[in-house]
Amino acid sequence: MTLPRLSRSAQTIPVGIVHLGLGAFFKAHGAIYIEEAQSLSGGDWGILGVSLQSPSMRDQLTPQGGTYTALELGPKKQTPRHIQIVQDVIVARENPLVVLEAMAAPSTHIVSLTVTEKGYCHEPATGRLNAEHPDILHDIQSPLPVSAPGYLARALDLRRKRGLAPFTVLTCDNLPQNGHVVRGVALDLARLIDPALADWIAAAGRFPSTMVDRIVPATKPEDIAHVGELTGTHDASPVMHEPFRQWVVEDNFVGGRRPDLASVGVQLVEDVTEYEHMKLRMLNGTHSSLAYLGYLAGHETISDCIADPVLKRFVSYLWSAEIIPALTPPPGTELARYADELLQRYANPAIRHRTWQIAMDGSQKLPQRILGTLATNFAAKRPSPGLLLAVAAWMTYVRGTDLNGQPIEVKDPLAAMLHEASNSSTPVASLLSLRQVFPPELAKDLHSPLAETYARLHQLGARKAMEQIA
Numbered sequence: 001m002t003l004p005r006l007s008r009s010a011q012t013i014p015v016g017i018v019h020l021g022l023g024a025f026f027k028a029h030g031a032i033y034i035e036e037a038q039s040l041s042g043g044d045w046g047i048l049g050v051s052l053q054s055p056s057m058r059d060q061l062t063p064q065g066g067t068y069t070a071l072e073l074g075p076k077k078q079t080p081r082h083i084q085i086v087q088d089v090i091v092a093r094e095n096p097l098v099v100l101e102a103m104a105a106p107s108t109h110i111v112s113l114t115v116t117e118k119g120y121c122h123e124p125a126t127g128r129l130n131a132e133h134p135d136i137l138h139d140i141q142s143p144l145p146v147s148a149p150g151y152l153a154r155a156l157d158l159r160r161k162r163g164l165a166p167f168t169v170l171t172c173d174n175l176p177q178n179g180h181v182v183r184g185v186a187l188d189l190a191r192l193i194d195p196a197l198a199d200w201i202a203a204a205g206r207f208p209s210t211m212v213d214r215i216v217p218a219t220k221p222e223d224i225a226h227v228g229e230l231t232g233t234h235d236a237s238p239v240m241h242e243p244f245r246q247w248v249v250e251d252n253f254v255g256g257r258r259p260d261l262a263s264v265g266v267q268l269v270e271d272v273t274e275y276e277h278m279k280l281r282m283l284n285g286t287h288s289s290l291a292y293l294g295y296l297a298g299h300e301t302i303s304d305c306i307a308d309p310v311l312k313r314f315v316s317y318l319w320s321a322e323i324i325p326a327l328t329p330p331p332g333t334e335l336a337r338y339a340d341e342l343l344q345r346y347a348n349p350a351i352r353h354r355t356w357q358i359a360m361d362g363s364q365k366l367p368q369r370i371l372g373t374l375a376t377n378f379a380a381k382r383p384s385p386g387l388l389l390a391v392a393a394w395m396t397y398v399r400g401t402d403l404n405g406q407p408i409e410v411k412d413p414l415a416a417m418l419h420e421a422s423n424s425s426t427p428v429a430s431l432l433s434l435r436q437v438f439p440p441e442l443a444k445d446l447h448s449p450l451a452e453t454y455a456r457l458h459q460l461g462a463r464k465a466m467e468q469i470a
């Protein structure tokens with residue numbers, strides 16, 4: 001039976017937000033908060049979605065008027081919801097001028113981003129713009145950009161020249177001090193284009209840091225079929241998400257203009273750092289650890305990992321012995337309780353979050369998720385055998401073959417470099433010498449314990465090596 005196509009039932013709302021990198025995460029997180037804030041408190045906060053490269057999101061959403069289903073998957077209950085805050089989707093590569101004009105429109109007050117870690121074209125180890133990046137080299141020369149920093153700098157330039165206030169740049173990616181990073185790359189690029197632009201952005205621009213959290217696995221073909229059965233309409237672009245959500249945002253917007261986020265449970269704070277460290281190191285740090293070790297142990301998803309008593313024990317040990325002692329809790333938060341909640345979220349069998357998906361782009365993720373904790377523990381002389389094992393598992397994974405010699409499809413912007421280093425005669429030393437990932441001081445400290453851990457992992461296999469630790 002062919003199902004009718006999902007279509008818009010709500011009125012359109014004028015666009016106040018342009019979102020760069022419209023993907024599953026933003027559709028299931030920021031967009032839902034903004035839709036709720038809009039319907040509770042009003043304001044013209046419709047979202048214009050932008051895909052920087054691929055036309056697929058536009059092709060899926062346009063025939064349904066930009067609307068989609070968000071399916072909340074609890075352990076026992078499923079709740080579909082029709083989200084209508086996205087008004088339209090544009091593909092930047094096809095229409096760069098249309099995107100720049102939308103960003104420069106007087107009615108646009110916020111440009112939000114989910115472009116993944118690598119989309120900032122920065123050096124993960126330092127957080128600074130990688131001025132050698134081919135997209136950045138292009139964007140220095142051309143008024144029609146290709147990178148996210150390029151769109152920010154060029155659109156801000158249009159606003160400056162037209163005498164408009166800048167938009168607020170609201171990053172929603174899992175980077176430490178994400179506002180600071182996006183401000184840094186936009187300023188560095190602006191300075192290469194026109195120093196006067198950089199001075200204007202530095203003085204008038206606002207780049208609040210945020211902590212974003214909701215587990216949203218990539219949508220699979222079977223999810224589309226399932227949503228069709230559940231709702232009776234065909235949605236080419238549904239998103240699956242867990243019930244939990246959290247958004248902590250620094251309340252630092254140009255002219256104070258933003259949706260009424262507090263009314264829908266967003267925490268507006270002065271400084272997001274402690275929330276961000278907690279989330280990146282406790283959630284994303286163990287996600288990445290489980291991704292590499294779980295993958296090598298033969299587990300397909302995070303909930304499969306937690307169903308294995310060895311991995312469940314190991315991850316609890318990571319929190320209590322290695323990660324929590326290196327953190328300062330955010331106000332009113334008990335970290336042991338946060339860990340218990342994380343374990344429950346990971347165990348949710350309705351969420352099929354693949355270890356392979358989380359393993360992607362490890363070179364961009366490791367520093368803020370795992371290496372920061374390792375550095376703190378080194379300084380405090382606190383042993384970290386578990387996190388060392390996670391790094392050794394990453395070093396094994398990026399070879400492109402698992403411990404049984406089976407091929408792994410490694411996705412990473414540095415894949416070629418990682419492949420060469422990890423398949424050399426000294427994999428640990430060669431990988432540690434990659435300055436994009438490992439700060440030199442830490443690399444020195446890590447070398448000998450990591451070489452030993454790597455050898456043990458290869459001798460015992462992932463499960464036994466975890467069992468030995470916890």
Ligand code: CS2
Binds near residue numbers: 212213
């Ligand atoms: C995950 C995150 O894919 C990944 O790297 O660790 O997407 C994670 O699910 C979210 O940050 C949860 O908020």
